[in-house]
Amino acid sequence: MPKCVVAVIPNLEKVHEVLRVWSALGVPGVTMIDTIGMASLRQWVGRDDVPLVPSLRALIESAEAAFHHRTLFSVVPDDFDLERLIRETERVVGRFEDPETGFLFVLPVLEARGLRRP
Numbered sequence: 001m002p003k004c005v006v007a008v009i010p011n012l013e014k015v016h017e018v019l020r021v022w023s024a025l026g027v028p029g030v031t032m033i034d035t036i037g038m039a040s041l042r043q044w045v046g047r048d049d050v051p052l053v054p055s056l057r058a059l060i061e062s063a064e065a066a067f068h069h070r071t072l073f074s075v076v077p078d079d080f081d082l083e084r085l086i087r088e089t090e091r092v093v094g095r096f097e098d099p100e101t102g103f104l105f106v107l108p109v110l111e112a113r114g115l116r117r118p
Helices: 013-022 038-045 054-059 084-092
Strands: 003-009 031-035 069-076 103-108
Touching: 003 013, 003 084, 013 069, 013 084, 084 103
Parallel strands: none
Antiparallel strands: 003 069, 003 103, 031 069
């Protein structure tokens, strides 16, 4: 069964190295989006009564709302060496159990179409 690998990387300086490592390991493709965590959002606003989804306009108009993380998504084939991917990703960003390194999780993919090998 294919797997979806999701990695949230807070250190923007390490994102390109993670992408290079994933490519070298044969990850067939990666989608990257800018993301911001709830803790960062609350810190930005400075209040606990912030709605879970603030208006997009308020985020766009504020220079302080710069995104703080990059989230990487990839679907890999069922025979892909996930342990090596995780180990090599941690070599770049540090152990995910340590603070400020982000997090990574893997989900089963029930169906995948267009999944290509590099």
